Amino acid sequence: MSQTDQVKVSLDGVTFRGRVPVLTEGDRPDLSDIIEEFGVLTDARDLERFEAKVVRRIGTLGLRGPETFRFCRASSELGVQELADVLDVDRRTVSRWEHGDVEIPKPVMAIVALLADEHSRGKSLLMDQLSRTTKKRPRNIDVDAA
Incomplete structure (x- = not known):
């Protein structure tokens, strides 16, 4: 696999370019x-590696914008x-962020970027922690100390 093809992703005015290996006959x-028929064929894993990078x-870079947010999600x-x-x-708040109707708070963008990074590495520490802290908690808890 010595041939490569250029791939690019444009998000909120920033273009990421890279090269990925292509399969030949x-x-x-x-x-x-x-x-x-298609000219080039790229392994999905190589595209996933590009996306992870x-x-x-x-x-x-601390990028923030609706396209970047949607890409990370x-x-x-x-x-x-x-x-x-x-x-x-x-869910409407997430939709407003993705459509650019409302500015995405910096901490929210950082969290979503970290979730995407963790996912690309096969980890889920932040996701697990966020899931635990956002679960509905009971209002009354009986504790027997007798």
């Missing part, structure tokens, strides 16, 4: 018909309602 003769750069594989539950906000 010599690499995978069994896929020659598909490669001939984009997510890390979002976090280190999607990279986390969270639906709008799931993210709303984790952040303890209404």
Whole structure:
């Protein structure tokens, strides 16, 4: 796999560019018909690695905007309602952030970028902690000390 193809993602005026390996007919003769039809064929894992690197750069650069927010949410594989539950906000709030109707608070963007980064690394520490802290708590707890 010596050939590469350029990929790019544009988010809120910032373009991330990278190169990913592509399969050729010599690499995978069994896929020659598909490669001939589409021109290039990229392994999904290579695209996921590119996406993971984009997510890390979002976090280190402190980028914030509706497209960036939506990209991080999607990279986390969270639906709008799931993210709303984790952040303890209404789903309409998440929707307003994603559509640019309301500015995304810096701490919220940082959390969503961290969730995406953790997900790309196969971890869920922050997600687990947020899920525990946003669960509905009982109002009355009986404690027997007798």
